Amino acid sequence: MPEQQLNSTTYVDINIDQNGQTEFVGPKKTNFLYDKCYICISIFKWFPVLFISAILIWSYYAYVIQLCLLTIESTAVKGIYIILFNALYFMTLWSYMQTVFTKSSIAPAAFRLTNADYQRIVKETTDERRNQILFEISKERQLPLACRTYSGAVRLCNKCNLIKPDRAHHCSVCNNCVLKMDHHCPWVNNCVSFSNYKFFILFLMYSFLMCLFGAVTSFPYFLEFWSNQLPTLGKFNILFLFFVSIMFSISLFSLFSYHIYLVLRNLTTLENFRSPLFAYGPNKNAFNLGRLNNLKEVFGDNEMLWLIPVYTSLGFGVSFPFTEDHANFLTQRMRQQQEQKVDSNELNEFKDRQSKNTELNNEKNNETDFNIQMPGSTH
Numbered sequence: 620m621p622e623q624q625l626n627s628t629t630y631v632d633i634n635i636d637q638n639g640q641t642e643f644v645g646p647k648k649t650n651f652l653y654d655k656c657y658i659c660i661s662i663f664k665w666f667p668v669l670f671i672s673a674i675l676i677w678s679y680y681a682y683v684i685q686l687c688l689l690t691i692e693s694t695a696v697k698g699i700y701i702i703l704f705n706a707l708y709f710m711t712l713w714s715y716m717q718t719v720f721t722k723s724s725i726a727p728a729a730f731r732l733t734n735a736d737y738q739r740i741v742k743e744t745t746d747e748r749r750n751q752i753l754f755e756i757s758k759e760r761q762l763p764l765a766c767r768t769y770s771g772a773v774r775l776c777n778k779c780n781l782i783k784p785d786r787a788h789h790c791s792v793c794n795n796c797v798l799k800m801d802h803h804c805p806w807v808n809n810c811v812s813f814s815n816y817k818f819f820i821l822f823l824m825y826s827f828l829m830c831l832f833g834a835v836t837s838f839p840y841f842l843e844f845w846s847n848q849l850p851t852l853g854k855f856n857i858l859f860l861f862f863v864s865i866m867f868s869i870s871l872f873s874l875f876s877y878h879i880y881l882v883l884r885n886l887t888t889l890e891n892f893r894s895p896l897f898a899y900g901p902n903k904n905a906f907n908l909g910r911l912n913n914l915k916e917v918f919g920d921n922e923m924l925w926l927i928p929v930y931t932s933l934g935f936g937v938s939f940p941f942t943e944d945h946a947n948f949l950t951q952r953m954r955q956q957q958e959q960k961v962d963s964n965e966l967n968e969f970k971d972r973q974s975k976n977t978e979l980n981n982e983k984n985n986e987t988d989f990n991i992q993m994p995g996s997t998h
Contacts, residue, residue, distance in 0.1 A: 798936035
């Protein structure tokens with residue numbers, strides 16, 4: 620997702636200091652060992668990506684050169700196989716690169732705590748008062764928040780020092796709060812989240828089709844391997860090509876099917892295991908808008924671009940539409956809270972009037988007692 624598109628979403632004006640800059644509380648520092656080994660850890664994280672890249676390079680060599688050019692005799696079959704495989708290969712590689720190199724979207728500045736906010740919170744001694752301050756901050760900045768903690772409080776990330784947007788979670792590997800986080804995938808060295816979820820699903824789909832196509836078209840030549848009819852130079856590449864294609868087809872199909880199931884229900888992997896929490900409790904279907912609308916949330920309104928790995932997802936990743944039942948329930952809940960607040964205010968006013976009347980009565984009684992006790996008051 621283009622970064623300027625997210626940054627263009629402004630909720631409120633945030634206080635600016637005398638130097639023209641906003642002083643935010645930064646994320647908490649990582650441990651000493653992590654800081655010292657940061658470069659080594661960063662390099663190590665790229666090993667799975669390099670492994671997948673090596674598999675893709677070898678598969679192209681094994682299929683196009685060894686199978687099509689050196690083994691298949693029919694020119695027409697060669698041409699058809701090479702064209703179809705190159706199309707699937709190109710789309711797989713494009714989707715994979717988009718998944719790997721699209722930066723995960725993080726919470727906008729409006730959700731971050733300023734130094735003044737942080738000082739207000741740390742001064743309080745009770746969780747109830749801290750949560751009240753967080754509610755005040757979110758209301759002042761007009762933050763679109765619906766998700767809550769188990770206790771009904773505003774979700775606060777103590778590591779990033781920010782108010783978590785709906786469906787955002789902290790990734791311990793990226794050390795950031797990621798918008799609509801699905802999971803952190805080591806095979807892409809990135810968080811699969813709001814900004815690259817479409818690319819990830821397309822990568823699963825195209826890689827599955829490529830592996831399935833490779834397995835089906837190499838199967839007859841795999842059978843020739845057992846009768847020693849294949850050239851010695853290429854038979855082991857074709858043998859491994861078939862086995863690798865079959866194994867990856869099975870794993871990719873199961874993973875792709877699972878994520879299509881999540882998309883059709885408008886869930887993330889984290890939400891599928893732990894339902895989103897709201898003020899009234901958990902609701903797994905709060906964001907389920909129907910299959911077609913759920914697909915549009917990820918793939919966009921333009922159906923012509925659904926199968927192309929370009930960003931078309933709807934929204935900015937900080938707020939999401941609810942189901943009609945859920946929205947009505949939230950509206951009813953807000954009305955009840957307002958009514959309770961009004962009743963509470965009326966009760967407090969009544970108590971104040973009662974206390975004032977009591978004070979006035981006490982003063983009158985004191986004056987009467989004083990007059991009675993004065994000498995000569997009876998004459």
